[in-house]
Amino acid sequence: MTDAxxxxxxxxxxxxxxxxxLLSVDGLDVDLPGRTGGRVQVLDDVSFQVPRGRVVGIVxxxxxxxxxxxxxxxxILPDGATREWRQVLxxxxxxxxxxxxxxxxxxMVFQDPMTSFNPLVRIGKxxxxxVQRFQRIGxxxxxxxxxxxxxxxxIPDPDRVMSRYPHELSGGMRQRAMIAMALLARPELLLADExxxxxxxxxxxxxxxxLRTLQAERALTVLIVTHDLAVVAAVCDDVLVMKxxxxxxxxxxxxxxxxxxxxxxxxxxxxxxxxxxxTAGADS
Numbered sequence: 286m287t288d289a290x291x292x293x294x295x296x297x298x299x300x301x302x303x304x305x306x307l308l309s310v311d312g313l314d315v316d317l318p319g320r321t322g323g324r325v326q327v328l329d330d331v332s333f334q335v336p337r338g339r340v341v342g343i344v345x346x347x348x349x350x351x352x353x354x355x356x357x358x359x360x361i362l363p364d365g366a367t368r369e370w371r372q373v374l375x376x377x378x379x380x381x382x383x384x385x386x387x388x389x390x391x392x393m394v395f396q397d398p399m400t401s402f403n404p405l406v407r408i409g410k411x412x413x414x415x416v417q418r419f420q421r422i423g424x425x426x427x428x429x430x431x432x433x434x435x436x437x438x439x440i441p442d443p444d445r446v447m448s449r450y451p452h453e454l455s456g457g458m459r460q461r462a463m464i465a466m467a468l469l470a471r472p473e474l475l476l477a478d479e480x481x482x483x484x485x486x487x488x489x490x491x492x493x494x495x496l497r498t499l500q501a502e503r504a505l506t507v508l509i510v511t512h513d514l515a516v517v518a519a520v521c522d523d524v525l526v527m528k529x530x531x532x533x534x535x536x537x538x539x540x541x542x543x544x545x546x547x548x549x550x551x552x553x554x555x556x557x558x559x560x561x562x563x564t565a566g567a568d569s
Contacts, residue, residue: 305336305337305338306334306335306336306337306374306377307335307336307337307338307375307376307473307474307506308334308335308358308373308374308375308389308474308506309333309334309335309372309373309374310331310332310333310334310358310370310372310373311332311370311371311372311373312330312331312332312369312370312371312372313328313330313331313332313354313357313368313369313370314326314328314329314330314331314367314368314369314370315327315328315350315353315357315362315366315367315368315369316328316366316367317363317365317366318365318366324367326530327350327353327530328350328353328354328357328530328531329529329530329531330531331350331354331530331531331532332532333525333532333535335474335506335508336506336522336523337506338500338504338505338506339506339507339522339523340496340497340500340506340507340509340520340521340522340523341506341507341508341509341521341522341523341524341525342509342510342511342516342517342520342521342523342524342525342538343355343508343509343510343511343524343525343527344511344512344514344517344524344525344526344527344553345526345527345528345553346512346528346553347512349527349528349529349530350527350529350530350531351478351510351527352478352479352510353530354510354527355393355476355478355508355510358389358391358476358508359388359389359391359393359476360384360385360388361393370384375389375390389474390471390472390473390474391472391473391474391475391476392466392467392468392470392472392474392475392476393467393475393476393477393478394460394463394464394467394475394476394477394478394480395463395478395480396478396479396480396482396483397483398451398456398459398460398462398463399451399452399459401463402451402459402462402463403451404450404451404452405450406450406451407447407448407449407450408435408446408447408448408449408450408451408454408462409428409431409432409446409447409448411462411466412431412434412435412447412462412465412466412469413427413428413431415431415466415469415470416430416431416469418470419469419470419471428447430469431447431465431469432444432447434465434466434468434469435447435461435462435465437465437468437499438461438462438464438465438468438495438499439461439495440458440461440462440465446458446462455488456483456484456488457484457488457491457492460480460481460484460492461492461495464480464492464495464496464499468499468503472505473505473506474505474506474507474508475496475499475500475505475506475507475508476507476508476509477496477507477508477509477510478510479510479511479512480492480496480509481493481511481516482512493516493519493520496509496520497520509521514542514553514554514557515557517538517542518538518542521538522537522538523535523536523537523538524536524537524538524541524542526541526547526549526550526553528549533547533549533550534546534547534549534550542554
């Protein structure tokens with residue numbers, strides 16, 4: 286992705302005030318039942334902060350714990366998993382004791398929307414059910430909010446799309462509809478797990494640009510898992526580098542990519558063919 290194609294707005298459009306942290310997690314551990322008995326630790330003493338109003342990327346090789354971190358935040362871990370943490374702060378308030386009874390104000394966009402959509406239910410029904418879960422309003426207002434969400438994610442002819450089944454939409458359109466559904470939950474924090482992996486390069490760029498635009502328009506905070514360092518360079522303000530269930534490096538994208546401090550981060554950057562140059566702070 287070139288600088289000209291980068292969806293990143295001017296840095297001032299997405300920057301959070303110094304010290305303005307939406308979410309702070311300290312000492313997150315997750316383990317799963319082992320295949321032959323015992324327990325397998327998949328997240329080990331993970332601590333990080335998510336600044337308000339920024340896009341934070343999570344990178345690392347397959348099995349590093351990236352997706353498990355998002356699922357732990359949402360409380361949607363596999364059967365038999367255990368989740369523990371020393372402390373969780375939301376807007377500076379300690380909510381450790383209230384989890385999981387008090388869910389985070391977050392919504393998640395998954396890698397493959399077909400696994401989240403019921404193939405026998407129309408898109409409109411999926412969206413209106415989310416509205417009804419969070420608001421007690423009339424049927425007409427519910428429909429209008431769902432349609433407006435599709436318009437917000439740049440889906441043309443939203444009324445037609447509302448009447449379609451998931452399989453009748455292209456991959457890019459399904460991902461847009463999934464983002465619309467997440468927005469209807471009115472989250473402060475949007476979690477995205479490899480949201481463009483299954484899409485071609487052109488549609489990938491469009492979805493990434495959409496996420497960045499929505500973040501700026503709605504003052505969202507976004508936490509995005511990706512295996513693509515070019516995506517992090519083009520879209521993210523900050524980055525968390527994960528290896529073997531731990532965060533080994535974190536910081537602003539520009540600093541981490543230009544002056545990586547951990548050997549694993551340097552390995553990831555060196556493995557990119559032709560190298561990678563951070564576009565942090567570049568105008569779109």
